[in-house]
Amino acid sequence: MNRCGIFDSGIGGISVAKEILKANLFDEIIYYGDTARVPYGNKNESTIIRYSLEALEFLKNFDINFLVVACNTASAVAIEELRREASFPVLGVIEAGVEALKNEDKNSNILLVGTKRTIKSDKYQKLLKKRGFKNITSIATPLFVPLVEEGLLEGEITDKIFEMYFKNIDKEKIDIIILGCTHYPFLSKTFKKHFPNARLIHSGQAIVEMIKTTYNLPIKRESSIKLFSSDAPEEFKINAKKLIELKK
């Protein structure tokens, strides 16, 4: 039985879980959202590492044999510590996002957006440079998560906030945008409007691609998912199921 644990600070990682579920890579997916302590993006590294290890301990109870870190912030600061404590593969959205660029021109203009902690960790930037990419602009966009949570996925306010964060960027010239936070794919339409020539890198799709090419997993006929959270589990299950069923 192949069982994949997925964790995120909250509900955002459902965008990743959904892609893994659709790809039927595992018999079962166990999702854990640390909603009692969300968000991770503005907290200290040692705190994020502690929370990530606690999530791993929780998921180990389900005999998982694969772990996906769907939280960009945890991927940025806790992936090595998680690997040290796990006897199975641990895959983070950051590595997957960078892997998704393997066939891109090294001179591409890349825009990386994420939480303050993800951008400050320099993890994406280091991996991209190691792969030979030279033109990387990174911008922390902390208002995007509350915008998504308020349902402001497009419109005047969202446009103004995009203009504010990207005022010093020649938007036409951006070739690739790495959506470095699991909430951001919900803003895809606005990203495409402001950056007409950019390819958007979505963590969930990148993770699925990386699992398929790196690990020799048998294709299953149908995956199932179990949902857990550290706060308000019933409300969480209802909202997560809605997101999973949305445009599936």
Place this chain on the structure above:
Amino acid sequence: MNRCGIFDSGIGGISVAKEILKANLFDEIIYYGDTARVPYGNKNESTIIRYSLEALEFLKNFDINFLVVACNTASAVAIEELRREASFPVLGVIEAGVEALKNEDKNSNILLVGTKRTIKSDKYQKLLKKRGFKNITSIATPLFVPLVEEGLLEGEITDKIFEMYFKNIDKEKIDIIILGCTHYPFLSKTFKKHFPNARLIHSGQAIVEMIKTTYNLPIKRESSIKLFSSDAPEEFKINAKKLIELKK
């Protein structure tokens, strides 16, 4: 020795601590910000109660003999539980905010703004109705905290977000605005611009007034403050001290 414990989910309650400190009501103030789990506003009631009781346990180590709950969300859902566990007075910002209206006309048009959890708890609204106020409009404004944290205290984006939240309100007719979140006093200038005729109720000033009139405390010559937080204590101390010294 009179020692007052103050707690909030994060740094916002410093706006309350600062007023108490300035008023020299206690020999010492012990401030605890639960920054490892901030914000409380979108979390479940049982979780907020558990976090509040843990904050009380922490503050009891300092032999406090007064507790101020500077977090509106915790005041809304955990005040009774805190009183059950404390052998000293426990005062919340909500009761203080309502008390500050004791001389106002009962027909005043009151606008209450706060987090989703604070508004949904109905705590302010019930207390206001009990006091005889009839015209209360309450609106959850979850984007205001991230706006303050991004430093967008005024300007076009902030104005647009105000227009969005208050589009169904006759702004000229609002007499009183209860700033039901400790972050919101930082938006006072924008509130005054959009609501030219309103008196703003600030939790910190309301708490000081209520302590002065309700408890017979000897006036001290100078109060001191000690700062603690559950995440990144050094960074927290630096930022909190800056806020305390700001326009003191």
